Every structure is written in C-alpha cells, then in structure tokens.
Amino acid sequence: MQVSEDILRILEIPKVIAEFASRVRGELGLSALASLRPRAALEALQERMELFRNYISCRDSFGEWPWNSASCISPLLAEAKRSGMLSGEELAAAARFLALSRMTREHLEKYRGAYPLFEGPYRQARDFSNEADALGVLDDGGRLYDSASPALAEIRRDLESLRRQVRRAAQGILDNPSLSHMLQERVTAYRNGHFVFLVRQEFVNRFPGTVVDRSGSGSSVYMEPASLVPLNNRLALRVRDEREEEEAIFRQLTKKLLSKERPLRETEEVLAMLDLFYGAAAVMHEKKWKLPQLTEKTMFSFHDARHPLLGDAAVPVSIKCGDRFRSLVITGPNTGGKTVVLKTAGVCVYLAWCGLPLPAEEDSVVGKISSLFADIGDEQSIEQNLSTFSAHVKNIISILEKSDRTSLVLLDELGAGTDPQEGAALGIAILDTLTREKGLTLATTHHNPVKQYALTAPGVETASMEFNAESLSPTYRMLLGIPGKSNAILIAQKYGLPENVLEKARKALSEREVPVEDLIAELNERKAWLDREESEAALLRKKLSEERELYSEKMREIEFRKDKILSEAEKKAAALLEKAEQSSRDLLKNLEDAAKSAVHRQIRETGEKVRTERKKLEQNQEKRLLRNIPSSGFTPVVGGIAQVAGTGVAGVIESLKGNRAILRAGAMKMEVDVKKLVPTEKKPKSITVQEHSSSAPDRVPPSVMVRGMNVHEALPVVERYLDQAMRLGYDQVTVIHGRGEGILRREVHALCASLKYVASYRLGGPSEGGFGVTVVSFRR
Template sequence: MNDKALHTLEYDKIVRRLAAACATSIGKEHAERLRPTRDLREAQRLLRETDEASRASALKGSAPFGGITDVRPSLTRAKLGGVLQPSELYDIAQLIAGIRKLKRYVASVSEEAEIPLLEDFCEPLTDCKPLEDEIRRCIDDQGDVLDAASPELASVRRDIRVSEGRAREKLESMIRSSSVQKMLQEALITIRGDRYVIPVKQEYRGHFGGIVHDQSGSGATLFIEPEAVVQLNNKLRELKLNEQKEIERVLRKLSELTGQKADLLIGDTETLGLLDFIFAKAALAASDFATLPSMNDEGRLDLRRARHPLIDPKQVVPIDVEMGNVYSAIIVTGPNTGGKTVSLKTIGLLSLMAMSGLFVTAAEGSTLCVFDGIYADIGDEQSIEQNLSTFSSHMTNLISILGQVTSRSLVLLDELGAGTDPAEGSALAIAILEHLHRIGCRIVATTHYSELKAYAYNRQGLVNASMEFDAATLRPTYRLLVGVPGRSNAFAIAERLGLPRSIIEHARGEVSEDELKVDTMIASLEQDRRRAESERATAERLRAEVEKLRQQIEDERRKFQEQKAKLLDEAREEARAAVSKARREAEEIIADLRRMALEEGASVKEHKLIEARRRLDDAVPAAAARPRPSGGGKAAKIEPGDEVKVLSLGGQKGHVVELSGGGEALVQLGILKMKVALADLEPVKKQAAAKPQVQTAPSVKRTRDENLRTELDLRGATLDEAILEVDRFLDEAFLANLGQVYLIHGKGTGALRAGVQDFLRRHKHVKSYRLGNYGEGGAGVTVAELR
C-alpha cells in the first residue's frame, strides 16, 4: 500500500487512536504494525474478528486484560537457564491468571453468541495454574520472597530476628546509661552496612572501642559499632548471607519450572496481545459509533451517511457515495471550503479502515472494496528547498501515481490541473482523467474547471457531483450531491454583498453563451433534484404509514387467530369434560340400576325407574341451538287455516287461526293459542289423498315425547311456586300425550300435598289423582291420571 497515501489520508492518526485503546504493550505493537490488506478473504476475516469482539463486549463488557504485561524477555531468559527476579516471576503468575480469566470470559460469551474465531484463539491457550500457585506461594504481590517459600528460609529468618533483637537490646542498654548518653550525639540506634551502630561524639571515639563505619559530614559524629555487639553483628551478617543463598535457591527452582513452560507461555503472551488488539478495534468502533461494512473485490462502493472519523460527529455532515455499478469515476465541483477535500479523505480513509479490519463510520448496509492500491494527490505540497511550485508538486505526485495504478486501484485527486493556466490546466486534467478511465480504476477527483463538467456529462462511466451551496445564506452545506455538477455562485455572492448591479450585469455579459447554458442547466438540475427529494420524502412517509398499517392489520389478524384457537381449545376442553361427566354419570346410573335389580329381583319399582331415567336425561350435555335455516328464496305465503310447524318449539305442529300485525300470527297448538313470528313458522306440505274425505272439525294429534319427564319434584318449594310448576308441567305432559305423571311433594306437614291435590281437583287436564302405592313413594307422591 502506498505509504504517502496512508499519511495523506491520515491513516496514521487512526492507528494511534487504536494503539491508545489497547490495554497491553503487546496489543499496542500489533496496532502500530497494522496495515491494510489487499486480500478480500483476509479483510473479511479481520472484520469478523472485530465483529465478534464487539458482540462480546456488548454482552459481557470489556475483556479482562488488566495486569497482563509483556514477559517474553523474562521467559526467554528462564528458557536459557537464567534466574528470574521475584517481580518477574510475579508478572508471569499474573499472565497465567490473565489467560484463565480470558478463557472464562470467552466461554461465557460463547454460551449466548456465536464467536468461532475468538474461541479458536483461546482454544490452544495453556493452563499453567500449578506453576502460578507455586509462584504465589513463594512470592507476594510486592515482589518479596515469603518465609513459606522453604523451611530453611523460614528457619534462618527466625534466627535473624532473634539476633537482631539481641543486638538492639545490647545497644539499648548502653544508650540508656547516663554515663554513656553524654558521649552520644543522639540516643538512638542506627544501621550502617547492615550492622547496628550508635552516633558517638568525636572526642569519645576511643571510649567504646569497636569499629567506626561512618561519620557525619562535619566530622563531629562517628557511627561506631561497639566492641560489645561486634560478635552479634557478625552472626547476623552470616545469617543474612544464608538467607540470600536460600532466596537464590528458591528463585532458581521457580525459574527452572518457568523455563519448562516458557515456549508455551511465550505463544500465549503473543495470543493475548493479538486478542487485546482485536478488542481494541471493537472499542474504537464503539467509541466512533462505527458499523460493520460488507466487502467485495469488484470495485463497488456504497457509502451511506459516511462521515470522517477524525471530525466531531456533531459537526460533520454525512455524505452518500455510490460507485462501481453505473459509473466508475466521480468529478466533484463546487466552491472552496465546501467540503470537497473532506469528502475525498472520507472515501479514502474509510476504504483503508475496512481493508484493515476496522469498522467504518457509516450507516448499516454500507459496502466497500478491497483495492490493490489507494493513491491520493491532496493538498498543496510546494517546496521552497526543492524549488517546486504547486503545479510541479502535483505533477510529480501524479507521475508517480500513473506509474503504479491498475484497474483495481482507487485514485483520489484534489484540484486536478490547478496551479497553471486555466486553459492548459483543464486540458491536462481531462487527458489525465481519460487515461485513468481507460485503465479502469476507480476515480474521485475535485476541480474548479467548468470544462470538466461537460467532459463528465458526455462520458459513459463518469458522473458529475458537487458540494451543495446555499445561495440564500451564502454558505456551503457540505452535502455531496452526486449527479449534479457545481454551478458558479460568484455573481450571487457579489450581488448579496452589495456590488453594484451594473457591474454584475456587465460581468454576466462577458460570460460566454455556452457557459450561461451550462449554468442554466445546472440550476434546472438543482430544481429537479430538490423536487425529487421532496417527492421521495413524501413517498417514504407514505410507505412508512402503509407499512405501519400493514403491521397493525397483521398484528390484529394474528391476535384474532390466537383468540380463535384459544376459544376452540376451550370449547373442545369443555366438550371433553361434559362428555366425560355424562359418561361417568351414566355408568353410575347403570350401576345403580344393576344393583337395584340384584337387590329386588325383577320387581324394580316404577318410581325408581323414573328417577333413574331423570338422572340419565340430566347427564346428557345440552346441545347448542342450531341456527334456523334462512331460505335464499322468497318466503312461503301463510294464510289463516294453514297447518304449520313452529320451528322454535322443535317443529311442533299447529294451525294458523288469524294473522296479526307486526309479522306475527296466532297459532292453535292443541288447546293452547300463542302468537308466533311468521319467520318462525314453516307451512306443512299437504299430501294428495287417495279419496276425498270430509273433515268436520280440525283435530290435533297428540304424540308422546320420549324425552319428556314423567315426574316433577316439588320438595323445598312454596305452595305458590309449586302451583306454577305443576300447571306448566301438566300442560307439557298433556301435549306429550302422557297417561299419568308423578308429583313428588314429600310427606312433611302435609300442607304442600293438600294444596297440590286441591289444584289437581280443579285442573282441566286431570282425570283423577291418588297417593302413591307401596313402591311408588307412598304418601310423599301424588299420581295424576290425565284425560
């Protein structure tokens, strides 16, 4: 990849931000070595790594890299037989613990998300916990060797503490003496060269004997080891030498154990650094609100609301760029400070980031391409030392680019042809664009030359674009408008700033007719674009409303289906329960009948059969009322005297006495007359008789309804309630052509029985009545015989 283009497009700043996001020095090394890849599969793999790390961070927070340092030099020395310092061994223990934490972290994420690449990285990481435990048993977090490192070390340190105590006690007894205190500069004990001494005044040097170890700057104070503690200090010195030897033995043993695992731990260290680098890419994506782009190697770009990652998101204006399908080159025109250069850098930098496995600052669904090279000529690079003008510096850079570019390259050119005569500069710019276009590379170029607008307008595969300018406010909007060339705004700006209109009109007269036509065309294109954008916004709004309505209807339909299914399930469950209950009660009734037959032989009493039949009738689930048939044709005409069926009474037959208003008819049903709606009546078809018969009077044939009850239980009812029930019951029994019925009133005080029998005596359907016989209920039942 062209290093000059990387610097021009500020790729190095992205790398520095990425390195700052790393938690370890090894991760920073990976970030600093990052370069875009030219291989599509590798770019896609790098992006998948970043995507997995982003999902892991979103699920479980940041990965645990705290406390991990680069211990590869220490491991290499341990592998070669060197003895490591306690702090180095403690860092290795921290590394082993960090490996274990990271493996647990990745395992917990894998339970909720697919992260195969991160799992592959963690799978070969070793578990050296025994080595970590041994190091922590011997070395504390301050890098000191603990007494528990070995029994010998613990013993020698106990002896050291005892010897130190004795030496201090001897010296303290000396400095507490009043005769000695006058010889001391200060009554305290200090240490020089690991030996206990006291500060003695110069004039009393010979009084204590012993050894002088140091003196003050003025020479007035000597630090003397009195002869009385020389032997104690000698023993203490010897013990400390033994302590140091034992510490070295412990460190050598730990270093040997570490050396045995050095190769594995070096590989683990590098893997941790790579994982830290991957999670740093995810952290950078999160901080920039970046998204995962799709990649291709076919030269197609589709950036949606793309913004420069180094500009404050609150200030930058997003751009939309599509290239590689219909056109392969974009010629951008527009005023200075309108955002042309930023747009160029945005396209180039986002391409480099995607090729490096980094998310891009664009909307979801953006597409970028893997190029074999990205070349940029942006900015004024004139050099006084090299005697290069602006034009010369651009030409030098362009010559270098033309020597390297291929059909799979992206070329970004800013102010093409600038710095020289406009006529020659525009001609040269057209020639360079034509050469690059023939090669087939992707081109984005900015220019001020109006000739390039016409060039792009007439060439297949090239398209004009411009940076929008608001003539009302005289300010650029920084929006990139693809398909619309930039128009000159010099006259509008000058007029708004107050330049006399006569001068402006004279200037317009100096502009050629062709240029005026181009300007008019551009103005028309801008009007069409604004109208199209307005219509598109309206269409999008309507589409959103339609989609919302469609979703609401779909939700209502789904709720209806769910409710329907629920009601059907409930109905089926109720039907199953009713059938089960009916079957169970029927079985109980049959069992009772069998038991009664066994107990009483063949003489099962009538009232018991009546009771059993009633229980069977009650056990049958009530059938749902069927809807009446609604005839599709014209309703049959009904006249007085016609024989009809009353549908609501189960097809009970009768004849029409008269028609009453309101769509009703008076119908004679046996001895009953009732008003019935015409819609509830169905004429009975008359059959042709074999020979004519003379019918003197209408008659009603009574048929027996096998499902009608033959007994009425009145127990617990008042006399008034009983009379009403008996009257209704006798009418039904009469219509059903029953011969006799049973009224169960119980014995009690006899008041209910007397009242019922008195009512039967006066009832027109009752022929006679009597008390029940033995086996029929006796005095608790009245048997009525009907006419």
Template sequence: MIEKRALKTLEFDKVRLQVAGFCTSSIGKIAIEELVPETELNTVIDLLEEMDEGLSILRVKGNVPMGGIFDIRPHAKRAQIGGMLSPMELMEISSTIRASRILRNFIEDIEAEEAIEIPHFIDRKEQLPVLTPLQHEINDCIDENGGVLDSASTALRSIRQSLRAEEAKVRQKLESLIRGSNAAKMLSDAIITIRNDRFVIPVKQEYRGHYGGIVHDQSSSGQTLFIEPDAVVQANNEVQRLKVKEQAEIERILLELSVKVQEVAHDLFVLVGLLGEIDVILAKAKYGQANKCTMPKMNNEGYTRLVRARHPLLSIEEAVPNTIEFGREITAIVITGPNTGGKTVTLKTVGLCTLMAQAGLPVPALDGSELAVFQQIFADIGDEQSIEQSLSTFSSHMVNIVDILAKFDEGSLVLFDELGAGTDPQEGAALAISILDEVVGRGARVMATTHYPELKAYGYNRPSVVNASVEFDVETLSPTYRLLIGVPGRSNAFEISKRLGLSSSIIDQAKSFTGTDRHEVESMIASLEESRLRSEKEADEAHALLQEAQALRAGLEERLRAYEDKKEQLEKKAKDKARKIVDEAKRESEKIIAELREMRKNASQAVKEHELIDAKKRLDEAAPKENKVLQKAVAQRERAQNLKVGDEVKVLSYGQKGTILEKVSAHEWVVGIGILKMKLEESDLQYIKPEKEPVTRTMANVKNRNSHVKLELDLRGERYEDALLRTEKYLDDALLANYPRVSIIHGKGTGALRQGIQSFLKGHKRVKSFRYGEAGEGGFGVTVVELK
C-alpha cells in the same frame, strides 16, 4: 500490501492511535501500531466478523475482563537463554497467566449461555495454553508486591528467623547505649540508623572515642559521626553473614522458578500472542461503539456504498454525513466546485473508510454500507511542495501522479485532489481530463476533485463517470459540506459578491464578459441543484412518513400478537378450569355409582343394574362442559321445532333435564326440574328429542314408555280425586316401564292428600311396600313405593 504513502496521506496512523487508546495492555497497543490493511477478501471478512463478535460481547456483557496482562515476552526470552528472572518479572508472568484463565472462564460462560455466537473467540480460547501450575508455583514463592515469601523454602524461613533474631539483638544493645546516663550529652539524637547496611548511632565529634568502634559516615557539618560501637560489631557481622546467605537462597529460588519458566517459554509466547489478538479485537469493537460505527459488507467487485458516512477523524457533532455510491456502472466521481467546500474531506472519507474496513475496523457509517477490498489505494492529496527538491506544487503533484500511473491497475482505488492544479488553467484542465481518461479506461475506481469549470461537462460525455459537487449556502456564505451526486459545482462568485455589497452594475458588467454558453451552463446547474434539493426534501418527507407508517404497523402487529397471546392464555385457562370441573363431576358420579352398587349388595335385589346405568347416564349428562356459550349456540341450531309445554329440555346453566310446564313470555318458560320449578330464558334451554319407543318381544301391542315415565310423580296442588286418578295411571306406567321403585310427591300440608294416597297404595295389588322419604329424599312430603 497497501503502500505506506497512501496510509500517511490519508492519516491512517491517526485512526490507529485512536484505536490504541482502547487497548488494555501494552501488547494490544503494540499490535495496533503495526496494524495494516489486508488485501484478501476472506481475511478482511474474518477480521470484521471477529470485531463484530467483540461488539456483541460488549453489548451483552458490558465489558470483558482483560486486566493484569503484561508483555512478558522479554522475560520468557531471557529465561530461554538461562537468565535469572527478578521477583517482579515472575509476578508479571503469574498475573498474565491468571488473566488468561479468567478470560477463558468468561468466554466459556458466554458459550454455555448460548445467547450470542462467538466462534472466533471460542477458537482463540481453545488455543490458550493452560499454565495454572506455573502460576501457583510462582504465587507460592512471590507476593503481589514482588517480594520473596518466607514460605518459598524451608531454608529461607530458617535464615530469616535467625536474621530477625540477630537484628533484634543489635537493636537491643544499641538501645541500651542511647538510653545511657550520658547519651543525651554525647549523642546528636537518640536514634538508631543504618549506614552501609550496618546499624549505627549518631555521636557528637568530641565524644567519638567514648564508644569506640567503626566510623561509617559523618554529617555535612562534620559535627556528627555515625559510629558502629565495638559492642555490636560482631552482632552486625552476623547480620551481614545471614543477609548474604538469605540473598543466596533467594537467588536459588529465583533460578529454580526461571527454569520452570524456561520449560514453558514457547507456551508463554503463544499465550501473549493470543491475548494481544483478543485485546486488539476488543479495542476495535470499543472504538466502533464509542464512534457509532458499523460493520460494512465487503466485496471483491470494486463496489462502494457508504450510507451517511462521516470522516473518521472529525467529531460526530462536527462531521456532516454523506451517502456515496460508485463502482459498478459508475466507476468514477468528479467533484467540482470552489475551494473550502469539503471536497477533500469527502475524498479522504472514502479512502480512510476503505483502509479501516480492510484493517478489520468498523466504519463511521450507517448499516447497509458496503465497501470493496482493493489491492492498492493511491492518493494524491494536499499541497506537497518540496523545498528540498526545488519542486513547485504542480511539479510535486505530477511526480506523485506519474508514480500512480505506473503502478495502478483495475484492482486499485485512485484518489486525486485538485487534479491539474498549480499551472495554467486551460492546460491543467486538459491534463486532468487526459489523466482521468487513462485511469477510468484501465478499469480503476476513481474519485477526483477539481475547481476547473471545463470538467463540469466531463461526466456528461462519459457513461461511467458522474459529476458531483459540495453544496454551498449563498445565504450564510459558507459550505454545508453536503455532497450532491449528479450535480456539478457552480461558481458562486457573483452571488457572494452581491451579498457582500458589490454594486449591481459592476456584477452585471462582469456577467457580460462571460460567454452565453457559460451563463446557460450555470443556469442549468442552478436549476439542477434546486430540483435536487426539492427532490431530497420530498424524499426525506416520504421517508419520515414511511417510518411513521412502519412504526404504526409494528405497534398494531405487536398489539395483535399480545391480544392473540392473551386470548390463547384465557382460552387455555378456561379449558383447564372446565376440565377440572368435569373431572370432579366424573369422580363424584363414580362415587355415587359405587354407593349404589353397595346399596344393591346390602339390599339384595332392591336396586337393579339398569337403575345404576340410568343413574350414571344422568350424572354424566349433569357434568359441565368447557364452553356453555357454545352449547347455547348449538342448542339453537339443533332445535328442530319451537318449544312447547310438555317438551323435555336440558337446562344448560345447570346441566340438568327438565320439562316445560308453562310459557311466561316470548322468550321465558317455567321449567320443572325434579321438585323444583324455575323461570328460565329460552336461550338457556336445549330441546331433547324423544327416543323411539321399541316394541318389547313379550308384549307386542304394549309400548315400553321408559323414556317417558319419570321416577317421581308430583301431586302437589292437585285435588284429591284427580290425585288418585293420576296415581293409579302413574303406577300402571311405572310397572310397564319395569321400575322397581318410584316416588310420589304429595307435600306435607294438612296430611289429607298423604293419607289418601297411602290408603290407595295399601289396596293396590302391585304395591309391595311403601315408606316415607329419607331426609335427602323429601322426608314426610314424599312416599317411596316398592313395586312387585
């Protein structure tokens, strides 16, 4: 256990007092007052992890319901030994049980949300005893103000009803007296009051015999007597009897409840202990939140690294943060320089932060800080001159140092303030060097302050020791309180004197009295300090640029992620939309196939199976794809030769096949799609390679031109003779392709071409019949021919 002397010297009690201010119950405050640093690494880590869980809960939830908790341990103790608890004590027990139930539900809600991990809080929640039945029993008998309810028992309700009835009778009789014809003359005041728990009226002295009865009191002047008239004596006696009976019943109820408390007294002790622990953890977390503290990493190697640490007892606005690191290669820091520069504050910052971390408290430093768990912390700080013991300052310090040297080991942190002060400077410096050698040589971690110039070279002669100083601004003649590791302090007496107006001749003469070596050392220190400031400034600028670059990179990465997410969403949306269109087209194709099958049933052999297959193939090809831009690119890659008039192509924007009829420009073509002619861009066309024409078995020398013969012949704009020649050739090709039905488009016009074609069809031996097209087939502009 850490010695109490160090806790007092480093003012750990003041930190505890600040933390206690964040407790919500007296239980937590008592526990904080008894808080001491631990010396086992695992214990310290557990304490800090508990506190960090509390910080997480506060960040997520804002607050924790801890109201209504009382220190009920004395009540449970008295119940254990058979004592009767008061209604207020029972109410405090009920309130504490209720608070534990609310807290348990709160932790269970966080556990269910799985937003944060709080294993330590969950473990304590599971240990909380469930005493809800006792809470309900107390609430059934005691109200929130500590009064015993009528419903506490049937007997109590009956007694109180009788009591209220008797009191009403007494009041009624007394009111009749104070309203009598002579009452205004004989009474000091027309009121009913109570003396000695009995109802009385104020009667003037000279009329005391008029009402008879018992005198219970008189006024200070003696002119008024408080008399209980004979008329109400018996009624008052009955009231008193009922009150005694009421009190006896209340005591019986309270004893009965006290016995029930006695049965669960042990659970109540456990409950209070756990609630106190949770209150302490949350108080630590609230303290850390209010003071911008962080949880340090802990080690067992004596290594300390505080990043921009502040003194815990100074306000955030006043404290100057410093980064302090030692404990591995460097085991000792010697801070030199003039007084009032902040050396002692630095010393206390390290010691107090170490004590706080070992007590499970967050430390006022930035993330990335690391502290060691020390078995002992020794501190010789401040002027502890003892008048009682007739000891000088030097003697008082030496008593402490002798005690420290007798107790410390390699697992200790030793803090010396103004080591060797209070005696002859030369001897004091020699003693300081010897003491530091002893402590450093035995492996302890040391921080010491001194204003002896002889110790400035101490860090240069020993590999495990580093010099440090606190920066002093000569311009403002005040310390900046910034710690400079690696730079020893230097005297600023000459500079300060010059700034204050001391003659230059006097200063030059003073300098001549100092040795050349001293002057060179001071110049070296000044140069080191200037280099240090320059390097720190450059480091700060580089750090600022790095942060700016990191922020820029993070912003760009965030924008890239947002772009990729948006792109993925749009692609998915487009694919879903395309898939719906495709599905709709397929459903339509199936519907058409079903209609064609129905037509074949109704028209016997009029529609053949290969027509159904061809129709489905055309419908499938007409189905839209997910990415037309990709189709265009594929079409460009797959085109084996340049397009020319007569090529069959697929129009990507419509998903239909067509034939190139005419070239308009370098990149535009006129394409025929059925009876339509359209001018289209070349990029919207996909060349379709003709299928190989297989040789039929029955006609070895005749090619099947099924893939080249369309189901319709367009004669619009043709001359009559040419139209008849094309019709004849087309019917031969259709018969070779084994088409059962074809359509001849002749248009409406004057009707001459239509009549000529139909006359030709009547005389053709392979024409079974012909008819005009239906409304959906082109009407009178088309003739549908059935072939044999």
C-alpha cells in the same frame, strides 16, 4: 491492502485510530493498534471480521471476557535476552501475563464448540501451566516467598534470628542509663546495611562505637555500637547470601521464560487482538459505528458515512464507486466538503480492511481493494525545490506506476496549480487513463472541461457538493449524478468584493461556459426539489410505518387482555371444579355404607363432567398458544430443526403424520402438533444414553422443560426423561411444568406416583421455582 505511511498521514489515520486507543483496556490493546495493518487478502479480512463478530456474540451471550492488569510480554523478553535476569517486579508482571493467558485459553476452550473460529486463537494461546507454577514462588509485588528454595528458607530463618539478637542487644543499650542519655532518639536506625543509633554531636567521642553516617541537619551522627558490630557483620553476610540466592532464582525463572519466547510472543498477539476487539466493540456501542459487508468485486458503498474527526457536527454523506462506474468526479465550491468526502472514503476503506467498524451504516459494503493511493493537499517540497504543481505531478506519476485494477486512487483538485486550460486537459487525460487502465478513482475539480468529460465519458460519474444560493453557504451534502458550480462569484459577493469587480467577473465568463453554468444551476435546483420531495415522502412513509406498528401493538394488547380475562375465568372455573370434587369426597366420607353406592354413582357422573371441563380448559389454553404463534411461513420437513412454540425445546423432526410430528430433543422424543412448530437457530443437543454410569454425566441436563406443552405432549417427555435420569445415576431432578391452571402439574404428580423407581416428589421451594417445578427423587 497496501497503504504507505505518507498516505496514512494524509488521511490522518493515527488520529482516527485514537478513537480505539482510548477504549482498549491496557498496554496489550495499544500494542495491537500500534502494529495494526490492513489484511493482505479478502479471505483473511473475512475471517478477521467473522472472528470479531463471534467475540461480540460470545460476550453478549455469556458475559464479558476475562481480563486483568497484564502488560505486554515482549519488552520483558527483550530485557531478559539482554541482561539474562529479570527483577522480581518484572517476573511478577510476567506472572500476570501468564494468568491472563490461562483465563483466556480456558474461555476460548469453553466456547469453541459454539464458535469454531475460536479454534485458531485457542491453539495460538499456548498452555504455560509449568511456567505459571514456577512463577508462583513470587507474590504480587515480585518478592520471593520463603519457600522459593530450601536455601532461601534457611537464609531467611537465620536473618530473622540475627535480627532478633540485634534488637535484644539494641534494647540493652536503650535500657542502659549511662548510654541512653547520649541518644538523639530512643530508636534504632538502619544505615548502610547496619543497625545504628542517632547520637548527639557532643557525645560522639564518648559513645562506644563507630560513626557510620551524619544526619540531615548535621546536629547528630549515626553510630554503630561496638557491641553490635559482630551481629551486624553476620547480618550483612546473610543479607548478601539472601540477595545472591534470590538472583539465582530470578535467573532460573528468566531462563524458563526465555525457553518459551516464541509461544509467549504468539500468545501476546492473541491477547492484544482480544483487547483491540474490546475497544472496537466499545466504539461500536458508544459511537454506533458498524461493520461493513464484504464482496469479491472491486467496489465500495458507504451509506451515511461521517468523518470520525468531525464528531457530531459531520454531515452524513453516501459515497460509492465501482458498481455502475469506476470513477467519481466531485465538484462544488471551495470549503464545500469535497476534500472531506475523499478523506472519509479513504478512512472507511482503511478501517474496513483492518477489520474494524466504520463511521457508517451497517448496509455499507467494501470489496477487494489491493492498495490505496492519494494526492490530497499541498505536498510542495522545499528540499527538492518542487512547486505545488510539480509535487502533484510527481505523486500522480508514482500512482500511475504502482496502481492496478484493484487500487483506489484519491485525487484532490485534479488539474490545479497551473494554467487552467492545460491543467483541465491534463486532468482529463489522467482521469481517462485511471478509469480505463487502473482501479477506482475519486477526484475533485473546479475545471468545467473535466466536469463536461465526466458527464459523457463511460465509467465516470459526477457528483456535487450542495450550495445554498440563498444563504450563500455550503450544506456539505453530496448530490450524486449532478455536476456542481464553483460559485466563486457568489462566495466573493458574500465576503464583500466590490460590485463593480463582480460585474466585470461576470462579463469575463466566456459565452461557451455560461450555458454550462446555467445548466448546472438548473440541474442543482431540480435536484434540490427532488430531494425535498423525497424527504417528505420518506417522512410520510416513516409516519405510516409508525401508525401501522402502533395499530399492531394495540391489537396485540387487546388480544393479550382478552386472553388474560379468559385465563382468569378458566382458573376460577378450575378452582370451582376442584372445590366441587373435594366437597364430594368429603361428603362420601361422612355417609353411611347404605347410601355410599348412590353417592358413588353421583360422584362418577360429576367426575366425568369435571374431566370434560378440564379437557375444554386445556383445549382453550392450546388454542391461545397457537393463536399467539407468529406466522413465519415455516413448513416442517423430516430431518429439519424446529422449536416448540412457547418453550425452549428444540429438536430434529423424525417423522410427520397428518398434523402430528415426532420431534427428537436430545434423548427425548415427543409427539407435537405441527402448528406448534416454529423455525429456530438453536442447535439441538445430541445426548448419548449410557446404560451403566457411576455418576450423572453432563450430557443429560438436571432438569426438563415441558412448560407450554399439553398433557399428551408432556407426559411421554417427562416419563422418558425420568427413566434416563434414574438409569444415569441422578439422585434427584427437576421437572419444569409452569404454574398455569395446575392441570399439567397434577398429571406430572400422578405419573411420579405411578413410577416404582421414584422415591418422592415435591413442589419446588422459593429459590427452586416454587409451584412451577416439581423436584423428583429416585430410589437407590
């Protein structure tokens, strides 16, 4: 979409963009906003918006994107090309940029499988490992480490040795009573590359040395002792050598960066875009702005849109054009909000085509709009000697020349600035031409002939800004389909225009215009009544919805309490059964051999009863789970993807037989009741089992989840998983079965005890999941 700088100024776009500028994290985001322009095509806009949605989804699912205090690399590259050498501080800034590039590239690579659109930014953000390693010779402040080069290390060793010699020689002077009393301070100073002493003025001619500088007060001078001159000279030479070696290293590093100028600039674009996304996401969160939907049709529809510069005081307005009509004529009193509506539409279209969220509700829609034109406000030019009307005509001529069927044109006060009759006629002609030959048009007017034209012309719709006749003030609400009155006489009456003048104004209205004004007034009254009725109906619907939700919540709470009571009762029953079994076993141990056969028979009978009760408990547990599965109308089909309700297990349905389904979850298969299958957006993992692997691959997880399954479903899953994990080299794995009544836990333990390759098994520790997991170790 094309928009001129003049239109951006008229719509106050720079002030709107400041909402995002205040929320980006640094210079990169600001540079992205400075170069922000609408997308050139709808396909590019669709990809930009989808990438932004993926950015938000990735952040919400996996945490905030990596960031540091990096700044733009482009100014550094420009300086490098100009001077051939960047300073240590500038190279340290480049190192921070490369570090951010590396972190971002790793983040994109990590999640590009889940978000395919990350592939483009990942490829654009290049690998600068060699350059980053080269800049590793700098600390954060830009100072070179001694190891930056062998020559630099040698020079700095010499410098340190010379400084030690200077300090020893200086200490000898301080310890010499014949010299120390001449000193203003008993410390050495560093002036003009030499170690010196601050000597009192009266001892200047007696102190053995040369004057180097004068103190700020003028009462003493800095003198270089004669004994330090050879050392200071050698020191100065090595300092120069150090500086030259550092400059050579800086030039080498600068050259290395310049060799990657284009990839660095392309990487900067990716980092700047991501910082802009961060600011846009913050605006969405804080101000509740939304991303619009896109359509191929040339149209837009904004629901409850607000002009961002009006803040919370803005009255939401719904604006649309291009669906049932191509032109919308907005009428109403001055200061009623007509111009704000035009600017709100323009701002929303511009933000949408930049791929940014809008100050509107998320069911808003934006279509294919190739260019945006506007004639709003007084564009009078003193330099060109143009009147207000002439300036408007000049703008409209330009719009008619440049616009096409996919343009959006915003015209404020159509036909104003000249004779009312001629202005109205010209306004009708312009509006008719734009509607028939050009794109979408939003126009405001006070002329009744234009209002009448809009009521009858095909492809043109009317709207008005509501005016409260009782308070004599605008409400800033837009009423679609109803032309509005200008209410000039009522407004003049409110501000105290004499009654005799007002009466003359009323009489001056032509008989032809009075019925039109009366008709408009009646339509406005009916529209206001309908709006009130609609508002009351909406409130009733909302209240009914809240009551229905409250009722559903209460029913869910009752069911939950019921299930909880039953669960507690069944737990107690299971505990009693367990206790009975243990008592029987203890009794059996204490009996004599003669009585054991009778007791064995009794134990078998008791055991059968216990197993029957356990089965009932398990069936009750499964029934409660099935009852709590929400009804979604899901019909399992072979090859479809489904999830086992109450678990995180998702997989592909391999076969269906009666009310049972075979579900493959990665490398595991399980038989599941079809009633327990629910739709899911999860993608099942594809796990390839390798027979001979020296280490545990990351394709088989270190744990398996069977919580929520019954025994018949869980045991095949656990046995298959343990077999694979053992053959793939794991030392130990975790089976997550949950706490529950302990039925599934006991069966898992029995299975582990029967497997020869299981060395040991135990319940999890406090930090491993406690009684809800079993840790299994394999034999080696």
